[in-house]
Amino acid sequence: xxxxxxxxxxxxxxxxxxxxxxxxxxxxxxxxxxxxxxxxxxxxxxxxxxxxxxxxxxxxxxxxxxxxxxxxxxxxxxxxxxxxxxxxxxxxxxxxxxxxxxxxxxxxxxxxxxxxxxxxxxxxxxxxxxxxxxxxxxxxxxxxxxxxxxxxxxxxxxxxxxxxxxxxxxxxxxxxxxxxxxxxxxxxxxxxxxxxxxxxxxxxxxxxxxxxxxxxxxxxxxxxxxxxxxxxxxxxxxxxxxxxxxxxxxxxxxxxxxxxxxxxxxxxxxxxxxxxxxxxxxxxxxxxxxxxxxxxxxxxxxxxxxxxxxxxxxxxxxxxxxxxxxxxxxxxxxxxxxxxxxxxxxxxxxxxxxxxxxxxxxxxxxxxxxxxxxxxxxxxxxxxxxxxxxxxxxxxxx
Amino acid sequence: xxxxxxxxxxxxxxxxxxxxxxxxxxxxxxxxxxxxxxxxxxxxxxxxxxxxxxxxxxxxxxxxxxxxxxxxxxxxxxxxxxxxxxxxxxxxxxxxxxxxxxxxxxxxxxxxxxxxxxxxxxxxxxxxxxxxxxxxxxxxxxxxxxxxxxxxxxxxxxxxxxxxxxxxxxxxxxxxxxxxxxxxxxxxxxxxxxxxxxxxxxxxxxxxxxxxxxxxxxxxxxxxxxxxxxxxxxxxxxxxxxxxxxxxxxxxxxxxxxxxxxxxxxxxxxxxxxxxxxxxxxxxxxxxxxxxxxxxxxxxxxxxxxxxxxxxxxxxxxxxxxxxxxxxxxxxxxxxxxxxxxxxxxxxxxxxxxxxxxxxxxxxxxxxxxxxxxxxxxx
Numbered sequence: 001x002x003x004x005x006x007x008x009x010x011x012x013x014x015x016x017x018x019x020x021x022x023x024x025x026x027x028x029x030x031x032x033x034x035x036x037x038x039x040x041x042x043x044x045x046x047x048x049x050x051x052x053x054x055x056x057x058x059x060x061x062x063x064x065x066x067x068x069x070x071x072x073x074x075x076x077x078x079x080x081x082x083x084x085x086x087x088x089x090x091x092x093x094x095x096x097x098x099x100x101x102x103x104x105x106x107x108x109x110x111x112x113x114x115x116x117x118x119x120x121x122x123x124x125x126x127x128x129x130x131x132x133x134x135x136x137x138x139x140x141x142x143x144x145x146x147x148x149x150x151x152x153x154x155x156x157x158x159x160x161x162x163x164x165x166x167x168x169x170x171x172x173x174x175x176x177x178x179x180x181x182x183x184x185x186x187x188x189x190x191x192x193x194x195x196x197x198x199x200x201x202x203x204x205x206x207x208x209x210x211x212x213x214x215x216x217x218x219x220x221x222x223x224x225x226x227x228x229x230x231x232x233x234x235x236x237x238x239x240x241x242x243x244x245x246x247x248x249x250x251x252x253x254x255x256x257x258x259x260x261x262x263x264x265x266x267x268x269x270x271x272x273x274x275x276x277x278x279x280x281x282x283x284x285x286x287x288x289x290x291x292x293x294x295x296x297x298x299x300x301x302x303x304x305x306x307x308x309x310x311x312x313x314x315x316x317x318x319x320x321x322x323x324x325x326x327x328x329x330x331x332x333x334x335x336x337x338x339x340x341x342x343x344x345x346x347x348x349x350x351x352x353x354x355x356x357x358x359x360x361x362x363x364x365x366x367x368x369x370x371x372x373x374x375x376x377x378x379x380x381x382x383x384x385x386x387x388x389x390x391x392x393x394x395x396x397x398x
Numbered sequence: 399x400x401x402x403x404x405x406x407x408x409x410x411x412x413x414x415x416x417x418x419x420x421x422x423x424x425x426x427x428x429x430x431x432x433x434x435x436x437x438x439x440x441x442x443x444x445x446x447x448x449x450x451x452x453x454x455x456x457x458x459x460x461x462x463x464x465x466x467x468x469x470x471x472x473x474x475x476x477x478x479x480x481x482x483x484x485x486x487x488x489x490x491x492x493x494x495x496x497x498x499x500x501x502x503x504x505x506x507x508x509x510x511x512x513x514x515x516x517x518x519x520x521x522x523x524x525x526x527x528x529x530x531x532x533x534x535x536x537x538x539x540x541x542x543x544x545x546x547x548x549x550x551x552x553x554x555x556x557x558x559x560x561x562x563x564x565x566x567x568x569x570x571x572x573x574x575x576x577x578x579x580x581x582x583x584x585x586x587x588x589x590x591x592x593x594x595x596x597x598x599x600x601x602x603x604x605x606x607x608x609x610x611x612x613x614x615x616x617x618x619x620x621x622x623x624x625x626x627x628x629x630x631x632x633x634x635x636x637x638x639x640x641x642x643x644x645x646x647x648x649x650x651x652x653x654x655x656x657x658x659x660x661x662x663x664x665x666x667x668x669x670x671x672x673x674x675x676x677x678x679x680x681x682x683x684x685x686x687x688x689x690x691x692x693x694x695x696x697x698x699x700x701x702x703x704x705x706x707x708x709x710x711x712x713x714x715x716x717x718x719x720x721x722x723x724x725x726x727x728x729x730x731x732x733x734x735x736x737x738x739x740x741x742x743x744x745x746x747x748x749x750x751x752x753x754x755x756x757x758x759x760x761x762x763x764x765x766x767x768x769x770x771x772x773x774x775x776x777x
Contacts (some may be wrong), residue, residue, distance in 0.1 A: 270777055281777050291772040295716055302694035306401035313402050319694070322687040383676070385683035390659050392673040392682065 020045040036127025050092040067118035097121035097128035131161035131175035148177035157223040167216040191237035193229040210366035318389040325381035328371040335365035400701035414477040422483035431603035438605040439484040448517030453491040461511035468703035472645040479649025486520040489558035494521025501623035501631035522562035524553040540569035549614040559607030560597040581628040602756040637714035644721040651725040654732040654750040719767035729754040
């Protein structure tokens with residue numbers, strides 16, 4: 001415990017000495033650095049901050065040093081996160097390579113794959129997209145049809161992937177592909193790493209109700225993928241995908257606290273937009289909705305902490321399995337609540353008549369609708385809880 | 399780490415679970431109910447609980463206590479919630495003992511706490527005056543008369559009010575009708591002249607009473623803490639009580655839920671176990687998610703009693719409000735998912751439903767605690 005405390009002091013001092021003041025301000029989407037061959041630093045300070053963190057090994061503090069990680073324990077990694085949060089230090093590098101693929105490769109990748117990809121992720125040299133869902137395979141992910149034919153030293157890939165986040169800016173995509181159509185659907189899937197510059201790969205952005213188009217559809221037309229890009233064994237992709245989903249779910253459950261936009265907390269918005277009488281919000285319904293939301297978030301935050309303490313003490317519980325469901329549902333509730341508190345000021349789509357907070361509130365409200373769909377919809381989460389926590393009998397295969 | 403039980407606490411929980419399953423199953427409560435037991439609990443069971451040290455878990459060693467902390471008490475009370483065990487544990491060893499511990503004089507502590515630990519002294523808090531929890535709406539008076547106080551008024555929903563030996567009466571010695579200022583806590587023998595006690599038969603078959611005080615005279619040394627300044631002690635005692643009852647509610651909800659999930663796996667309709675139907679699976683899974691939240695809240699609140707008492711008001715209201723909603727939802731679903739047998743008296747699920755309703759009213763319903771939490775948040 002004392003060692004950890006000493007470590008905390010060192011981290012605090014190092015951050016104080018090395019994190020530029022400009023990198024301790026709330027970040028906007030334009031100021032995020034996502035790396036990759038097409039990635040640019042939004043400012044010289046952002047570059048400096050990234051390079052210092054990279055050289056310190058703190059881009060991925062818990063990953064092994066031989067691949068460019070910091071080689072630190074989970075607790076130490078948590079301390080770094082907490083200390084960064086304390087001074088509101090910006091995340092120096094964003095990316096699902098860092099959040100999702102890296103952890104999966106460390107677990108399932110072979111030595112050559114780790115050496116090729118993990119340092120490139122940490123150094124910001126490669127930006128990754130995820131190729132899971134297909135137009136015909138959403139919640140029923142295992143029914144995916146994107147086909148990879150085994151041609152000996154390469155796979156021939158045909159099909160398409162949807163909801164590939166920012167695929168038009170990515171260098172690589174990790175994909176679930178069908179390598180055996182004749183077995184139980186989960187048993188014929190493989191996990192492939194595909195270079196986006198390969199011949200036959202093309203990408204189109206998709207416009208969303210939020211007005212953004214960060215998601216794309218990516219098409220594969222007779223794309224040749226070298227055999228060494230197969231992760232784990234042939235037809236072993238489903239296990240890798242499951243491991244990866246845990247990381248994605250963890251991420252989505254945490255997304256609210258790390259959101260890059262300047263979202264107001266609903267109780268702060270209440271002070272700005274609602275009438276008070278004798279220190280109380282006059283609108284009884286909104287006051288009741290607000291306190292319910294605040295209590296729920298309090299309970300969710302405590303449950304995050306419990307998950308962490310349980311991990312540290314080697315105790316297993318169902319807490320991590322319910323967090324994606326609770327976190328994303330709460331995020332939707334929050335957005336609805338913010339709009340209700342802001343009234344018509346929360347309905348502005350664009351223009352000078354609305355503050356940036358107001359415009360962001362509306363865009364985030366629209367974006368929040370995707371959170372309970374992506375990464376396993378809320379309904380799928382409930383199926384998982386019913387099956388793996390409550391061990392309820394499964395409905396017959398149809 | 400406050401959100402994970404340590405080994406000793408887990409051991410205590412397991413011991414309590416085994417003991418209660420063997421000695422105080424739901425069938426024991428049914429028997430007390432059916433026989434219209436005048437005391438409302440088994441003195442033999444209480445004696446065994448005392449011997450296990452349950453009445454002294456939170457008391458410091460100097461008063462004959464185990465000094466095992468509030469979380470330890472919480473795990474025992476949660477287990478009591480699982481079997482709906484009737485005993486003076488909550489009214490006496492939590493509420494009464496906390497009042498003496500937090501507000502009592504040295505003399506009161508040394509005289510009373512060892513007796514509470516030994517089980518021979520049982521207490522009850524006479525607080526409520528209306529059918530809703532309004533802890534400072536007190537019209538019962540404690541009028542100074544020479545060296546004495548004279549108490550007049552009526553109290554309702556006094557848990558263990560008819561079975562305890564001594565009452566802790568919340569009375570007004572000064573101040574406006576709804577003011578926090580001017581409240582006084584006084585010890586009164588239940589058998590004292592002028593005290594009338596009418597037991598109330600409640601839905602949960604547990605103990606509560608209505609009490610009248612007609613010129614009840616007590617000496618000045620019956621005051622707990624300082625006359626007119628009882629609110630601070632009362633508020634802190636109530637928060638401990640709310641967290642402890644939340645622990646009982648967790649046990650009650652968890653047992654009802656586990657029995658229901660077991661039933662979903664066993665009961666077949668349309669040629670399949672009903673637990674394979676998604677309509678029921680999703681509702682069960684949503685309850686599981688709420689259990690996870692409530693577990694974290696409860697553990698944090700229990701540990702805050704000993705570690706961060708300044709956070710108690712918020713955590714107590716969070717815990718009570720959350721557990722109120724959980725136990726309501728879970729016991730309603732337990733009945734619904736059991737179908738027809740769920741509404742029979744033969745099945746024990748009904749006992750959980752009824753106890754849940756009563757615990758939801760004890761020391762603040764959901765509305766009370768939402769309002770209090772919002773006020774503490776500054777809106």
